[in-house]
Amino acid sequence: MTITTAPPSGAPASDRPSPAPSDALDAKALLGLLEQMLLIRRFEERCAQSYQQAKIGGFCHLYIGQEAVAVGSIAAVRPEDPIITAYRDHGHALARGMDPRHCMAEMFGKITGCAKGKGGSMHMFDKPHHMYGGHAIVGGQCPLGVGLAFGIQYNKEDKVCLCYFGDGALNQGAVHEAMNLAAIWKLPILFVVENNLYSMGTHIARGTSMADNLAAKAGAYGMRYAECDGMGVLKVYDCFKTEADRTRAGEGPCFINVETYRFKGHSMSDPQKYRTKEEVEEFEEQDCIQRLRRRILNRKMATEDQIQAIDDKCKKLAIEAVKFADESPAIGVDELYTDVYSQPFGPYKLGQPAEGFRE
Numbered sequence: 001m002t003i004t005t006a007p008p009s010g011a012p013a014s015d016r017p018s019p020a021p022s023d024a025l026d027a028k029a030l031l032g033l034l035e036q037m038l039l040i041r042r043f044e045e046r047c048a049q050s051y052q053q054a055k056i057g058g059f060c061h062l063y064i065g066q067e068a069v070a071v072g073s074i075a076a077v078r079p080e081d082p083i084i085t086a087y088r089d090h091g092h093a094l095a096r097g098m099d100p101r102h103c104m105a106e107m108f109g110k111i112t113g114c115a116k117g118k119g120g121s122m123h124m125f126d127k128p129h130h131m132y133g134g135h136a137i138v139g140g141q142c143p144l145g146v147g148l149a150f151g152i153q154y155n156k157e158d159k160v161c162l163c164y165f166g167d168g169a170l171n172q173g174a175v176h177e178a179m180n181l182a183a184i185w186k187l188p189i190l191f192v193v194e195n196n197l198y199s200m201g202t203h204i205a206r207g208t209s210m211a212d213n214l215a216a217k218a219g220a221y222g223m224r225y226a227e228c229d230g231m232g233v234l235k236v237y238d239c240f241k242t243e244a245d246r247t248r249a250g251e252g253p254c255f256i257n258v259e260t261y262r263f264k265g266h267s268m269s270d271p272q273k274y275r276t277k278e279e280v281e282e283f284e285e286q287d288c289i290q291r292l293r294r295r296i297l298n299r300k301m302a303t304e305d306q307i308q309a310i311d312d313k314c315k316k317l318a319i320e321a322v323k324f325a326d327e328s329p330a331i332g333v334d335e336l337y338t339d340v341y342s343q344p345f346g347p348y349k350l351g352q353p354a355e356g357f358r359e
């Protein structure tokens with residue numbers, strides 16, 4: 001018996017052809033990317049404030065510092081390409097076009113939230129925008145992402161699924177089962193590791209074998225590998241444009257290692273004893289917003305005033321989101337048993353078999 005394996009790697013980011021796909025982006029497009037990153041940043045600053053005011057309950061994980069990953073990758077694919085992610089999900093939801101008011105209301109547990117306030121911060125869902133969550137079980141979204149990709153292949157659709165997860169999730173069994181299936185079935189999926197170096201308080205070097213050679217993990221599944229600088233939105237854009245196009249063209253799944261960093265703690269209660277202030281400051285100098293801002297100004301694609309106006313607009317949207325969430329009614333007890341079962345069984349009513357259910 002002969003066992004053949006696919007080559008273990010794709011072209012590393014540095015070997016990609018020039019001109020880069022982002023060279024084609026004009027001033028309007030770059031300002032659009034900047035606006036999305038600013039919206040996420042300003043929105044999450046309001047989340048932090050609202051959390052301290054006890055308006056948001058449960059867990060809340062901020063994406064501040066990582067904005068370029070969601071914004072650059074989502075800009076590089078089509079609006080109908082499905083995306084799925086973990087609990088650090090506000091950025092993906094907003095980059096996909098979710099109304100910030102519905103996102104904030106979800107965190108406040110209000111009926112006007114994207115999941116009627118039942119999911120909270122970790123479960124942002126937006127089916128019309130093809131955003132399939134928001135998942136709290138570390139790595140749990142990866143088998144679901146494979147399901148989305150299988151659906152694309154089965155229905156012969158021209159789409160590619162973006163499945164995001166953290167460096168810590170990379171050590172979950174479900175993630176490897178998902179990668180195995182995706183590889184043998186050649187599914188249209190990009191496995192995106194948002195490698196922010198930490199899994200709660202554990203540095204990747206302490207918790208992950210071959211942390212400096214994730215390409216080998218992709219290679220073990222015969223899967224293409226790519227990596228990019230996740231603090232640069234255009235670097236992310238270029239990498240995803242290239243790899244999404246290859247996957248769309250039938251080259252199968254790709255494993256993308258995106259090097260990024262979260263500026264805030266793991267969640268809202270994290271004394272951050274596991275890292276130094278100097279380390280955080282070093283990464284803050286690479287802030288994706290500042291990097292794109294400098295590029296736009298250097299190339300005279302906009303003035304300081306124009307950029308300030310965009311920032312002011314985002315600040316206003318964030319304040320309006322809080323106001324909307326504050327003023328919305330809380331979810332009522334009458335919603336306790338809705339959305340428990342999906343069709344064909346119909347909504348579940350207390351003490352009665354679900355509608356359409358047959359023993």
Ligand SMILES: Cc1ncc(C[n+]2csc(CCOP(=O)(O)OP(=O)(O)O)c2C)c(N)n1
Nearest residue numbers: 088136137138166167168169196198199200
């Ligand atoms: C199966 C499972 N195990 C443990 C946890 C607790 N937990 C929540 S977040 C987290 C860290 C995950 O880190 P990473 O995947 O790197 O994502 P990041 O928080 O850095 O975005 C852990 C262990 C969980 N939610 N689910």
Ligand SMILES: [Mg+2]
Nearest residue numbers: 166167198199
């Ligand atoms: Mg991490």
